[in-house]
Amino acid sequence: MQFIDLQRQYVQLKDNIDRAIHNVLDKSNFIMGEEVKELEKKLAEYVGVKHCVTCANGTDALSLVMMAYDIKKGDAVFVPTFTFYASAEVVSLAGATPIFIDIDKQTFNISSVDLEKAIIEVNKKGKLKPKAIIAVDLFGLPFEFNEIKNIAEKYNLLLIEDGAQGFGGTVQGQNSCSLGDIATTSFFPAKPLGCYGDGGAVFTNEDKVCDYLNSLKIHGKGENKYDNVRVGINSRIDTLQAAILIEKLRAFEEIELELRNKAAESYNFLLKEIVQTPYIPEGYISSYAQYSILLKEEEQRNLLQDKLKENNVPTMIYYKKCMHEQTVYRNNPSIYRKFENAEYVSKRILNLPMHPYIQGMEIEQICNVIRGVYNEVI
Ligand SMILES: *Cc1c(COP(=O)(O)O)cnc(C)c1O
Numbered sequence: 436m437q438f439i440d441l442q443r444q445y446v447q448l449k450d451n452i453d454r455a456i457h458n459v460l461d462k463s464n465f466i467m468g469e470e471v472k473e474l475e476k477k478l479a480e481y482v483g484v485k486h487c488v489t490c491a492n493g494t495d496a497l498s499l500v501m502m503a504y505d506i507k508k509g510d511a512v513f514v515p516t517f518t519f520y521a522s523a524e525v526v527s528l529a530g531a532t533p534i535f536i537d538i539d540k541q542t543f544n545i546s547s548v549d550l551e552k553a554i555i556e557v558n559k560k561g562k563l564k565p566k567a568i569i570a571v572d573l574f575g576l577p578f579e580f581n582e583i584k585n586i587a588e589k590y591n592l593l594l595i596e597d598g599a600q601g602f603g604g605t606v607q608g609q610n611s612c613s614l615g616d617i618a619t620t621s622f623f624p625a626k627p628l629g630c631y632g633d634g635g636a637v638f639t640n641e642d643k644v645c646d647y648l649n650s651l652k653i654h655g656k657g658e659n660k661y662d663n664v665r666v667g668i669n670s671r672i673d674t675l676q677a678a679i680l681i682e683k684l685r686a687f688e689e690i691e692l693e694l695r696n697k698a699a700e701s702y703n704f705l706l707k708e709i710v711q712t713p714y715i716p717e718g719y720i721s722s723y724a725q726y727s728i729l730l731k732e733e734e735q736r737n738l739l740q741d742k743l744k745e746n747n748v749p750t751m752i753y754y755k756k757c758m759h760e761q762t763v764y765r766n767n768p769s770i771y772r773k774f775e776n777a778e779y780v781s782k783r784i785l786n787l788p789m790h791p792y793i794q795g796m797e798i799e800q801i802c803n804v805i806r807g808v809y810n811e812v813i
Pocket residue numbers: 492493494495518519521522571597599600620621622623633634635
């Protein structure tokens with residue numbers, strides 16, 4: 436059994452994907468081929484924003500946002516402590532300071548209560564200038580949109596949605612990657628919408644920001660690549676990846692998002708009496724980048740992971756170490772804050788196999804092992 440079975444997906448979509456790849460090979464338009472523009476148009480339509488600017492990966496997408504909004508030394512950017520490192524790393528790389536925020540105990544997303552506390556603290560200290568919030572759609576669940584948006588407006592902060600795991604989720608019908616002032620996503624193969632290598636995108640409704648991003652991602656180009664008007668980076672998506680993504684987006688829309696939710700429902704049904712299953716607030720839909728359960732104690736979680744491994748069920752722990760616990764942030768000014776919920780969750784969480792093509796029988800098998808272990812020892 437695979438944790439995320441990409442091969443099974445390829446077998447399903449093989450004819451279309453092979454054709455798309457060969458089309459690109461025939462034309463040999465490997466950089467900025469027409470598929471890139473087509474993909475950007477389709478992604479913007481799906482998400483419901485005016486512009487999509489693709490780039491080389493989800494981390495660059497966030498870095499391009501840092502550059503486009505001139506986030507720099509002396510700025511404070513509020514980031515949940517329970518996330519993948521890239522969400523914080525891009526802030527540090529830009530020279531700004533990430534201020535870590537605890538998570539909500541139920542959704543595992545950035546806590547609006549702790550966020551407001553931290554903004555007030557930073558303002559009081561007066562050393563850093565509060566500039567932006569990076570709200571992550573962790574495991575596919577969109578962040579608490581109304582609460583976080585209100586805080587961003589109240590304190591005049593840029594709201595950046597890190598939708599690397601969130602693509603496909605919705606809040607009251609509004610799509611993930613359209614929830615911030617600007618949003619990013621990743622097409623790393625294991626993400627809800629993944630390609631066959633690296634890829635990423637930025638979403639914006641602002642024409643000017645779109646133009647700026649298109650320049651920044653190609654060496655700060657002006658009229659063309661050899662007219663350089665600002666310092667940028669080299670961050671394009673390959674035409675091959677764009678062609679693959681066009682096919683994958685179709686499957687995602689037609690069936691895969693639904694299959695992910697069906698798999699999650701099966702897990703929920705079989706597990707809800709024995710462990711804590713994912714909490715999805717009223718009006719929210721998750722794209723289930725991950726399906727996570729929460730155990731009562733760390734030892735139980737570790738024991739269960741071992742038993743599942745013995746039964747050939749691969750699991751992961753996202754995330755064992757929060758950002759405030761990382762060596763790189765040992766001198767960060769916010770590590771002395773309290774992160775009770777994030778620490779609680781990181782010790783007890785376990786991520787189970789999840790992908791659109793997981794079978795009901797496999798889910799039953801996984802849940803039987805969990806039930807067996809639970810009855811025996813937990
Ligand atoms: C994967 C991920 C990223 C980075 O995406 P890459 O394409 O791997 O660079 C950023 N933020 C979060 C929350 C992620 O899960």
